[in-house]
Amino acid sequence: KNQVEQSPQSLIILEGKNCTLQCNYTVSPFSNLRWYKQDTGRGPVSLTIMTFSENTKSNGRYTATLDADTKQSSLHITASQLSDSASYICVVSEGFSGGYNKLIFGAGTRLAVHP
Amino acid sequence: DGGITQSPKYLFRKEGQNVTLSCEQNLNHDAMYWYRQDPGQGLRLIYYSQIVNDFQKGDIAEGYSVSREKKESFPLTVTSAQKNPTAFYLCASSMRLAGDVNEQFFGPGTRLTVL
Numbered sequence: 001k002n003q004v005e006q007s008p009q010s011l012i013i014l015e016g017k018n019c020t021l022q023c024n025y026t027v028s029p030f031s032n033l034r035w036y037k038q039d040t041g042r043g044p045v046s047l048t049i050m051t052f053s054e055n056t057k058s059n060g061r062y063t064a065t066l067d068a069d070t071k072q073s074s075l076h077i078t079a080s081q082l083s084d085s086a087s088y089i090c091v092v093s094e095g096f097s098g099g100y101n102k103l104i105f106g107a108g109t110r111l112a113v114h115p
Numbered sequence: 116d117g118g119i120t121q122s123p124k125y126l127f128r129k130e131g132q133n134v135t136l137s138c139e140q141n142l143n144h145d146a147m148y149w150y151r152q153d154p155g156q157g158l159r160l161i162y163y164s165q166i167v168n169d170f171q172k173g174d175i176a177e178g179y180s181v182s183r184e185k186k187e188s189f190p191l192t193v194t195s196a197q198k199n200p201t202a203f204y205l206c207a208s209s210m211r212l213a214g215d216v217n218e219q220f221f222g223p224g225t226r227l228t229v230l
Contacts, residue, residue, distance in 0.1 A: 049218060052217070053218030093217070100165075101212075104157070107155055
């Protein structure tokens with residue numbers, strides 16, 4: 001069964017600190033992996049998208065890594081800000097050509113940044 | 116101002132009533148999607164559409180119906196047959212249904228509560 005597992009479920013850090021969120025997946029065939037940020041009560045917003053051949057991608061203070069061999073990804077947040085408080089969702093796209101590339105969503109990691 | 120709009124933001128319904136959630140996009144995207152989000156779970160696909168007058172069931176379509184009469188609009192009806200309709204509903208769109216990197220853009224969501 002195609003699954004995406006994220007850890008930890010929740011995390012509290014102090015403003016200015018770094019943190020790393022983890023994502024393990026068993027989706028096959030694989031097309032790409034995305035990280036979304038979702039503020040409470042809002043829709044998810046894309047942070048990064050990585051295909052099979054990419055092993056790192058940055059978006060400002062957010063850096064995602066992908067190890068397609070071990071089927072693991074991480075999202076590293078540098079110098080956290082209060083506005084980083086949100087849920088971070090790992091999403092893996094199945095690779096079916098000519099049809100619908102189904103997205104498999106993780107349950108998310110809820111990050112709280114405290115002053 | 117391009118994007119996806121959903122209305123209403125909050126919706127209350129009595130048991131046994133049908134209710135329709137609105138989703139509109141002005142991104143000129145062909146594909147549109149409806150997801151349901153429950154606490155502690157990943158997003159689950161209800162219905163998707165790749166073109167006007169065509170739509171397909173997702174993983175949890177029972178108790179829901181959709182229409183796609185215009186490219187810009189993809190309303191979702193939650194019927195009385197849906198046993199547990201209280202949830203956060205997200206609409207999304209993408210340029211096309213499939214592709215290596217087919218980013219989905221999400222609306223702000225509608226929170227439905229059944230009283």
